[in-house]
Amino acid sequence: MTEAVGRAASAPKVPRSRASSPRYIADSTRARAIVVLCALATIAFSAFAALGSQDLLITVVALFLSAILAFVLPFRMVVLTLAALIPLQIYFPFGGSLNMRGAFVFVIAAAMRLLFQRIATRNWWRWHTWVIPAALFMLAALIASFTAFNRYTALKGIYDWLPVFATAFVVGEIVHSERLLRASIIVLIVGGVVQAALGLIESVIGLSNVVDALQSGIAPIFFQPNLLRQRLADFSFNWVLDGRVVPFGTFINGIDYAIFIAAILSLAFAWLLGARRRDEAIALLIVAALLGIVLLRTFKGSGMIALAAGIAVVALMYFPRLSWRAQMTIVLLAIVAVVGAFILSEPLAQRLFFLVERELGLRTETGRTAIWASLIAQLPQRPLFGFGLNNAISLVPVLPSMNGGAYVFNTPAAESAYVATLIETGIVGFGALIWFVGVVFVQAYLNAKTFAPIQIGVLAAIAAILTGNLTVAALTTDQNGMLLGALIGLTFAIPYFSHESRE
Structure with a gap:
């Protein structure tokens, strides 16, 4: 009896919080x-x-x-x-x-x-509430792959969604405290600053130096190697504008880069408005200024749309707490800033007019609306499950476009993540995606209603990514897909696991 009691007394004690938790290993x-x-x-x-x-x-x-x-x-x-x-x-x-x-x-x-x-x-x-619509979407995509024109690309499309959902799962399972949430946001913002600084350097050093850097041995470590080799071979980079380089960071596609910067800027801007310490506010102001300058220098309409959505979310969440005079002042300042940016920046104004003329059919290049119309016309052939992920491009006819300032005829991409999803996974898959987006938005909005700056920033960043994808298919691109997954995980982490300890 004495020996048994001694063994029990000498046994290592497990903390009560962990011993009572069903998730501790x-x-x-x-x-x-x-x-x-x-x-x-x-x-x-x-x-x-x-x-x-x-x-x-x-x-x-x-x-x-x-x-x-x-x-x-x-x-x-x-x-x-x-x-x-x-x-x-x-x-x-x-x-x-x-x-x-x-x-x-x-x-x-x-x-x-x-x-x-x-x-x-x-x-x-x-499980989190986003898992069911995500699983239904993946099931619809799998069914669509059986009858896809190119089964390999359809299965690769499913593979491309895996890191998005895996990131959301990992972050949502682990983050359990405001401190870890804050640290995660800081790391994401620092990553955005690194990308912005690199993009600014690229736009300054000139095209020849940028090409030399992309041809160096270290470039394939940070740039997608296969796509980099392909774009270097035909020089089909969309970050070359009138013979000069616009910021693109470590992204091959400048539009994806602009959406990434817009999402990080929305995140930092929301935190800036709610900052209480002076040093924190100054640091965030510098970050927001750098990100804003770089985003303007990209001249990408999708990035501007993404930023507009993020800023709109921040304004809608903060405005009810301000006096009507403060609200009017902010609105007037925003209008003056936007108008001034287009008046003082001739390249930015020219880019805006070009995009408007293209969509109105006043230019030789094919606009996005024409591409969407040609795709949606194919939907009645396979209305339920579509043609398979990444197969929408095979349905678009050869159309006039621009490549490095020269007119070319090629098969353009779907130019919208939502139009592509509708055509590639049909009504079932598209409905599951909208369900998934709705669940994420509702939870992010409920978190933001606490008026915590970080939670408002997460909602704004999600809105920026999802809205930016109205005019480009970039939901599953390498950086943007995992950033979206991380933001979704942060959205569901606090309300779901706040009562548990992991570390």
């Missing part, structure tokens, strides 16, 4: 998973070293390094590392001619870690 469980990963890594390293394949060895090292970090790091660091990887992605070779993203591997490994934890704790039924 002992460190020994994680240690076993790490041992298995290390053993597999050792076997793989030995095998590929014996084969003498350098590319395969790099692939295996990158894969296992990302996976081991996702399993070894504390949950708090998993979220912060993921937030830091979103703007940069980090590419490495995979299977010869293919490439993989370090951010994608990391988030998938982190999601597997959380799923293993759910299985171990038998927590199978508790």
Whole structure:
């Protein structure tokens, strides 16, 4: 009896908060998973070293390094590392001619870690409300892929959505406190500042220096390698305007870059208006000014639309708390700023007139409305499940366009994530996507009603990304897709897991 009591007294004590939580896994469980990963890594390293394949060895090292970090790091660091990887992605070779993203591997490994934890704790039924419409959308996309013209691109479209949902799942499962939420937002904003600073440098150093940098050996680490090689071969970059470079960061597509900057700017602007400390307000003001200048220099209409949506959300959330005089003052200042920007910036005004004339059919180039009309006309052929993801481009006829300032005839993209989704996944998939967006917006709005600046910023950033995709299909692009997933995860994290402790 005495010996039993002694053993019980000497046993390690588990904190009550963790012992009572159904989501806690002992460190020994994680240690076993790490041992298995290390053993597999050792076997793989030995095998590929014996084969003498350098590319395969790099692939295996990158894969296992990302996976081991996702399993070894504390949950708090998993979220912060993921937030830091979103703007940069980090590419490495995979299977010869293919490439993989370090951010994608990391988030998938982190999601597997959380799923293993759910299985171990038998927590199978508790999910966020966005999961059901997301699953229905993926099911509709899978059904559409069976009859797609190009089944490979249809399945790749499903693959492209995985990091979006995986990021939302990981962030939503881990973030449990206002402190971690704030730290995650700071890392995302810092990533946006890095992208903005890089874009500003690109616009200053000139086209020849930018091309030389893109042809260097380090460029494929930060730029999508296959797409970079393709665009360098035919020089079909949309960030070249009248022979000069507009900011594009580490994005191949300048429109995607503009939407990313607009989302981060919306996030920072909402936080700026609610800042209480002077040093915090000054830092956010500098950040907002840098992001705003870079966004204006992109000359991308989709980025301006995204920013307008983000600023509108911030204004609608903050305006009810202001006096009518303050409201009128802000409105007048906004009007003066917009009009002044177009009057003082001749290139910006010319770009606006060009876009308007193109959509009105007054120019040779085909406008977005004409592309959408040609796509929607195909919907009656497959109304329920559509033609498969990434297959809308095969339905668009050859149309006149612009490439590096020269007129060309090519097959344009769908130029709208929502039109593309309607055509590619039909009424069922499009309805599931709208359901998904509605669920996210409702939860983000409920969070923002607390008038917490960060929550308002998250709502504004989500609005910026989703609205910007009205005129471009960029919901699942590398950086923007994972940024959207992170924002969705932050939206659902606090109300769902605020009562639990993870660290």
